[in-house]
Structures are given as C-alpha cells and as structure tokens.
Amino acid sequence: MAAKHAGEPASVRKWWQEPVIILAHQYDAVMSTEQSPAAIERLVRWKRSLGFEAEHLLLNHSMMEGSVGGDDAAAYLFKNRHGYRQDWLARYLPVAQQHGLRVIAYFNVHWFKTDTFPMDFYCLDSSGQPKVAYGSGYGVCPRGPFLEWAEELAEDLGRYPIAGVFLDGPGEDTCWCAACRRKFRARSGAELPASAAECPPELAAAFAAFPREEAVTFTRNFARGLRRHNPEAILYCNGIADGGDGWSMAATAEVTNFIGAEGGFIGYRPLAGNFPFEAGSAAKVLEARAQGRGRVIFSDCGFKKFDYHAHPKGEIARMYAGTIANGASPWFLVLRHAAKTGGIRAAVRFNRLIRQQRAALTDGESLAEAALLHSPVNLALAGKAEGGSGDDVARREAAAGCLAVPRHYREFKGLYAALARSGYPFDVLEEANLLAGALPRRIRLLILPGLGAVGDEVAGKLREFVRGGGRLLATFDSTLFDQAGRRRADYALADVFGASAEGEVLGPSSLDYLAATQTNELTRGASQPVLPCPEYWWRVRAAKSARALLWYHQKMPRRYAALTPVSKSPAALVNKFGKGLAVFIPSALGDHYLSYRFPDERLLVRNAARMLARAPVELSGGDEFVEAALRRGADGAVVLHLTNWASGERPATRAIPLGPLGVRLRLPRGFRPRSAELAMARRKVKLSVRNGWACFALPRLEEYEMVVITKDEG
Numbered sequence: 001m002a003a004k005h006a007g008e009p010a011s012v013r014k015w016w017q018e019p020v021i022i023l024a025h026q027y028d029a030v031m032s033t034e035q036s037p038a039a040i041e042r043l044v045r046w047k048r049s050l051g052f053e054a055e056h057l058l059l060n061h062s063m064m065e066g067s068v069g070g071d072d073a074a075a076y077l078f079k080n081r082h083g084y085r086q087d088w089l090a091r092y093l094p095v096a097q098q099h100g101l102r103v104i105a106y107f108n109v110h111w112f113k114t115d116t117f118p119m120d121f122y123c124l125d126s127s128g129q130p131k132v133a134y135g136s137g138y139g140v141c142p143r144g145p146f147l148e149w150a151e152e153l154a155e156d157l158g159r160y161p162i163a164g165v166f167l168d169g170p171g172e173d174t175c176w177c178a179a180c181r182r183k184f185r186a187r188s189g190a191e192l193p194a195s196a197a198e199c200p201p202e203l204a205a206a207f208a209a210f211p212r213e214e215a216v217t218f219t220r221n222f223a224r225g226l227r228r229h230n231p232e233a234i235l236y237c238n239g240i241a242d243g244g245d246g247w248s249m250a251a252t253a254e255v256t257n258f259i260g261a262e263g264g265f266i267g268y269r270p271l272a273g274n275f276p277f278e279a280g281s282a283a284k285v286l287e288a289r290a291q292g293r294g295r296v297i298f299s300d301c302g303f304k305k306f307d308y309h310a311h312p313k314g315e316i317a318r319m320y321a322g323t324i325a326n327g328a329s330p331w332f333l334v335l336r337h338a339a340k341t342g343g344i345r346a347a348v349r350f351n352r353l354i355r356q357q358r359a360a361l362t363d364g365e366s367l368a369e370a371a372l373l374h375s376p377v378n379l380a381l382a383g384k385a386e387g388g389s390g391d392d393v394a395r396r397e398a399a400a401g402c403l404a405v406p407r408h409y410r411e412f413k414g415l416y417a418a419l420a421r422s423g424y425p426f427d428v429l430e431e432a433n434l435l436a437g438a439l440p441r442r443i444r445l446l447i448l449p450g451l452g453a454v455g456d457e458v459a460g461k462l463r464e465f466v467r468g469g470g471r472l473l474a475t476f477d478s479t480l481f482d483q484a485g486r487r488r489a490d491y492a493l494a495d496v497f498g499a500s501a502e503g504e505v506l507g508p509s510s511l512d513y514l515a516a517t518q519t520n521e522l523t524r525g526a527s528q529p530v531l532p533c534p535e536y537w538w539r540v541r542a543a544k545s546a547r548a549l550l551w552y553h554q555k556m557p558r559r560y561a562a563l564t565p566v567s568k569s570p571a572a573l574v575n576k577f578g579k580g581l582a583v584f585i586p587s588a589l590g591d592h593y594l595s596y597r598f599p600d601e602r603l604l605v606r607n608a609a610r611m612l613a614r615a616p617v618e619l620s621g622g623d624e625f626v627e628a629a630l631r632r633g634a635d636g637a638v639v640l641h642l643t644n645w646a647s648g649e650r651p652a653t654r655a656i657p658l659g660p661l662g663v664r665l666r667l668p669r670g671f672r673p674r675s676a677e678l679a680m681a682r683r684k685v686k687l688s689v690r691n692g693w694a695c696f697a698l699p700r701l702e703e704y705e706m707v708v709i710t711k712d713e714g
C-alpha cells in the first residue's frame with residue numbers, strides 16, 4: 001500500500017516513519033535499576049553496541065516481584081501523582097538521550113496486584129468476583145475508575161521527554177463491574193446480560209462490541225493525557241495480524257503511530273511442521289492495515305515457554321528477514337546471557353544492515369503485482385462455525401448457516417507458503433482495502449484463498465477488477481456464500497469463474513485424485529499425471545467460455561482398489577471475463593499443501609499465478625527454497641529481499657547455503673540503474689539490463705540477502 005507519507009523529504013518525515021530498531025524491555029532474567037551514572041552508562045552503551053536505536057523501557061519492576069502477579073500501582077520509576085518508588089527515569093533518560101537511544105515506555109494497563117487498587121478498578125465476572133489473570137493478580141477494567149487514573153498517569157509521564165509509550169493492553173474482555181454495567185445501560189438501554197448465551201439476539205452485537213469499543217476509548221484518553229505535555233510522543237499497542245480482524249488497529253488509527261504484532265513469538269509448541277512464514281505474513285497483513293503508520297514485528301529470541309533459551313541463527317534470521325522484507329521495523333528481545341549465540345549475533349548483523357540501508361528501507365513501497373486476500377469476515381464466520389457449542393447437533397445447525405467447511409485461514413497459509421516457496425512476490429490485502437478503493441494500480445493479480453463468504457459489494461469490486469483487465473485466482477468455495485455465511489444459489493462470481501457450483505462439498509477424503517492428463521499452462525512441469533486430490537472439493541459445471549485445465553478422477557471406492565477413471569468434472573478452469581482472466585480451482589488446494597507439502601501442489605499454485613501475472617522477479621537455481629520480495633525505497637532504490645528456507649528440521653540451526661542463483665527482475669518504468677550492491681555480503685554485483693529487466697548472478701545465498709539497486713539520476 002502506498003504509505004501516506006511516501007515521497008516526503010527526510011526533513012518532513014518523523015523518526016517513526018523510518019525503520020526503527022527497537023530493543024525489547026526484558027533483556028535480563030532479573031530486572032534491576034542501575035543507580036550510579038556509570039552503571040547506567042554501561043547499560044546504555046551495551047544496548048547501543050547491539051545496534052538498537054530505541055527501546056521499550058520497563059518503568060515498573062514490581063510485576064516480576066513478590067508472590068502475586070501484576071504491577072504494584074505505587075511502584076513506578078518516575079514521578080507521578082499516584083505513587084512511585086523512585087524517580088529513576090530522570091536519571092536514566094539523559095544518559096539514553098546522550099547516546100542516541102530513544103526511550104519508549106512499556107506500560108502495562110491490564111494486569112495489577114490484587115491489593116493495589118480499590119475493588120472497583122478490577123474486572124469482575126458476572127457473579128461479581130474479580131477476574132484472575134495469568135494465574136495470579138487481577139485484570140483491571142479500562143472502563144472503570146482506572147480510565148481516569150491512567151490518563152492522569154500518562155499526563156505525568158508525558159512531562160518527561162520520552163519518545164513515546166507502548167501500551168500493553170487495555171483489556172477487551174467482557175466485564176461486569178459497576179462502570180461496565182452503567183456504561184452498557186447508557187449505550188443500549190438494557191442491562192448487561194450475564195453471558196453471551198443469555199444475551200438476547202437483539203443485544204448480541206452491542207454485547208460483543210461494547211468491551212472493545214470502550215478499550216479504544218481508553219487508548220484515546222491515554223494518548224490525550226500523554227500528549228498534553230509531550231505532543232510528539234508516539235503511542236502504539238500490541239495487536240493480532242493474520243488471524244485477527246484488525247478492528248482495534250483501524251479504530252485507533254488517529255491516535256497511534258505504529259501497529260504491531262507478534263510475528264516472531266514462536267515455539268509455543270514444538271516447531272516441526274509449523275507454518276514458518278509468521279513474521280512475514282504478520283508484516284504483510286499489518287501493511288494492509290497501516291493507514292500511514294509504521295509497522296513493528298515483535299520477535300523474541302527465546303523459544304516461547306522456554307523463554308530463557310534462545311533460538312538458533314536460522315530461526316532468528318528468518319524473523320528479521322520476514323520483518324524488513326515486508327516494510328516493518330523489528331522489536332527484538334535479547335537475552336543478555338545468550339548474547340554470544342549465533343541467533344543473537346545474527347540479529348546484531350541485521351541491525352547493522354538496517355542502519356546502513358536506512359534510505360533504501362524507508363517508505364519501502366512494495367513492487368509486488370499480486371495480492372493474497374486475508375479475510376476478517378471469513379475468520380469470524382469460521383470462529384462461529386468451529387468454536388460454537390461442543391454439542392454435535394448445535395454444531396451442525398451453526399455450520400448450516402455459516403459456510404460448509406470453513407477453510408479460509410488454512411487456504412491463506414497454504415497459498416502463502418506455496419507462493420513464498422516459489423519466489424513469487426505478493427502483498428496481502430483485506431476486504432477493507434477493496435471497499436476503500438485502495439487497490440494499488442500495480443496489482444494485476446488478486447488471489448482468493450477459499451474466500452467462501454463474500455458480500456455483494458466486495459464481489460462487485462472483484463468483478464470490476466477482472467472486467468477492467470485484472471487477473472483472479474480463486475480456490476475452493478470462494479464467493480459461494482454471502483457475508484453472513486449463507487449459501488448462495490451459485491458463486492457470486494460464477495460469470496467471472498466460468499463455473500457454476502454443483503451439489504454439496506465433497507470430502508473429507510485422503511484417497512482421491514486429480515488428473516493432470518493434459519500438459520498446459522497449469523500442469524506444466526508436474527512430476528506425474530496422477531496428483532493427490534485435496535481433502536475437500538466441489539464439483540463445478542463449466543460455462544462455454546471456460547477451458548478445463550485439470551480434472552477429478554472418479555471417486556475412489558476404497559484403498560487398494562484399482563485407480564478410477566478420469567471423470568468429466570473439471571478441477572481447474574480458466575475463463576476470460578471482460579478484459580481480464582480468472583483461474584478457478586474449486587478444491588482446498590492450499591489447505592492440502594499446508595498439511596502435505598506435495599511439490600506438485602506448489603507447482604500448480606506457482607503455475608496458476610504465473611499464467612495470470614508474470615512475476616516481477618524470476619529466480620533460477622533456488623528450487624523451492626527462496627522467497628522473494630521486491631520493494632522501493634524513499635531514495636528511489638529498487639530493493640530485492642531474498643530469504644533462504646533450505647534447512648533441516650526446525651528449529652533451523654541455519655540455512656543450507658544455495659547458489660549460484662540466477663536473478664531477473666523487472667525495473668520500474670524509466671528506472672536506470674546506477675549500481676547494485678549485495679548489502680548483507682557487502683559487495684557490488686554486476687547487472688546487465690535488457691528490455692527493462694535487470695539480470696545478475698548471486699554467487700551464494702546464506703539465510704538472507706538484500707540487493708539494493710540505486711537509481712541513476714543523471
């Protein structure tokens with residue numbers, strides 16, 4: 001997405017509109033407040049020596065102390081009207097400033113000790129009992145007296161020349177405290193229901209929206225307090241990128257300067273078999289929601305749960321690569337006792353790279369020409385269909401009104417993985433971007449990953465896109481349901497797909513097949529004509545205008561039966577519509593690839609994307625291991641990010657070096673290259689330019705390389 005501030009000269013640009021390298025607040029297993037100026041200076045120098053330019057600074061250490069969890073509200077380390085332990089910030093801040101380290105105060109606003117506030121500050125459950133958080137300590141309610149308390153504290157904190165505040169919280173839980181009951185009554189004219197189950201249908205929307213809308217009020221009020229004396233202070237919160245609906249990120253756009261998500265918090269379960277592209281996908285989703293704000297990907301060197309044990313180099317390099325290759329800034333948690341590990345040394349090297357290439361990374365607009373849709377609408381419906389009652393009957397009723405087999409998120413991840421592993425650059429967009437008419441002109445291909453539920457308005461935008469010459473790739477049940485998840489008579493885009501739905505969803509099955517019996521644009525390169533059929537699929541009737549590229553085999557009766565003949569039912573269609581073109585694959589191909597990783601399934605996805613829109617980057621010699629992102633910096637440079645995914649089992653100790661790689665990339669119109677540099681390897685590379693494409697050989701790719709092609713202004 002075009003950043004709101006793109007093209008502004010550096011003098012106008014704010015510091016947070018450039019890449020910022022942020023150190024997480026918890027670098028020591030035991031937090032301490034260094035008291036002597038010399039000790040503070042040593043600490044700050046250590047932070048700077050790792051290449052960090054900003055930090056989240058913890059200004060209350062009581063959370064880590066005592067037998068009860070949460071903060072002590074009188075233990076702050078800066079002067080304020082509510083209570084503090086010592087004015088340590090006044091000592092620390094001048095030293096940090098002297099060494100060029102920006103201080104962003106980390107501020108917990110959701111978890112406090114049980115005796116630190118009057119009872120009306122805490123979140124209550126519907127029986128009136130305070131809600132315990134993280135097993136010990138209470139949640140505080142951002143709608144009660146804590147709202148005003150926090151704004152006053154923010155005002156006092158804003159008297160210090162800090163760079164800004166990161167808010168951890170506010171809580172969006174439903175709460176039954178006196179303030180919540182009163183505010184709900186004032187908004188909706190009814191009593192706050194005791195639970196979602198007891199909520200009358202006419203109040204359901206208000207019941208769900210109330211806590212999160214009031215949490216946004218908290219963030220706004222906090223910003224107002226903070227900026228009363230420090231108008232330049234930035235503010236941001238933690239959020240959920242992919243898999244989340246982005247509601248709070250949109251609602252706080254006016255008062256926040258960054259949006260952030262935990263793309264590099266990995267290891268909650270053993271890593272083997274996990275989706276490895278988390279940092280990159282979070283950064284891509286955040287970019288779709290930024291509205292001119294900076295994006296921060298939170299990465300933790302610690303293996304989550306085993307928080308004090310750091311990941312190896314391969315994992316950490318890929319967190320950083322996914323972050324900067326998609327225009328986000330890193331927030332990184334360093335463990336001091338692990339500072340000499342390969343992983344943290346890799347982080348330090350990335351920090352240096354970001355500083356050296358700041359101009360090329362600033363305002364890095366993507367040059368991708370394809371976009372994968374991430375759909376909050378479908379995620380919400382899937383939650384209702386899958387997360388409802390545990391009772392069989394109720395679940396079937398819910399599912400009947402709410403998609404047949406919700407597969408959007410798995411399709412998204414599967415197609416994401418297939419495109420990333422094919423070196424095919426792409427962005428992520430959401431329905432909101434389409435509805436806002438914010439589709440960048442460079443986007444020639446839109447990909448709908450099992451986008452079952454699509455409202456009429458979004459369908460209309462997609463149809464116009466294709467009619468005007470755009471390309472569309474859609475999988476599984478895309479557009480068969482309206483935005484409430486109700487089945488339509490046919491696909492909303494049946495005319496665009498050149499296909500009509502027949503019957504009900506088929507599956508689950510893991511013994512059926514697709515027939516790649518004809519070599520065409522989609523099947524070229526397939527290793528064999530009999531390919532696994534995804535777990536779920538639909539039969540379709542082709543329109544006269546459509547051409548079949550792939551077929552289903554007739555259904556297998558059982559295992560160890562003779563292979564069934566090829567059916568007449570198409571499993572992929574290409575259709576001309578207006579000036580554009582659509583490929584429709586009515587099976588959950590991405591979902592299947594995510595589970596099984598059949599190389600031929602990746603090939604189908606790659607071929608489908610390529611036949612619809614030739615990628616602006618073409619790689620040879622990288623097999624299925626090199627991800628590519630192409631962007632443009634504020635200084636006009638074209639920047640190619642290459643990430644190497646070849647390695648053994650996860651956690652990946654490192655990438656297996658690849659090379660030489662042949663690289664071809666399409667230069668923006670009128671762009672004449674002056675020089676090209678391999679920024680990580682720190683050496684020049686010789687380009688040859690023909691017909692607007694630059695070609696070069698990359699001798700060796702370790703975990704990551706950034707190729708910076710500067711513009712000849714002469």
Ligand SMILES: [Zn+2]
Pocket residue numbers: 122123124141142143144175176177178179180181
């Ligand atoms: Zn409350």
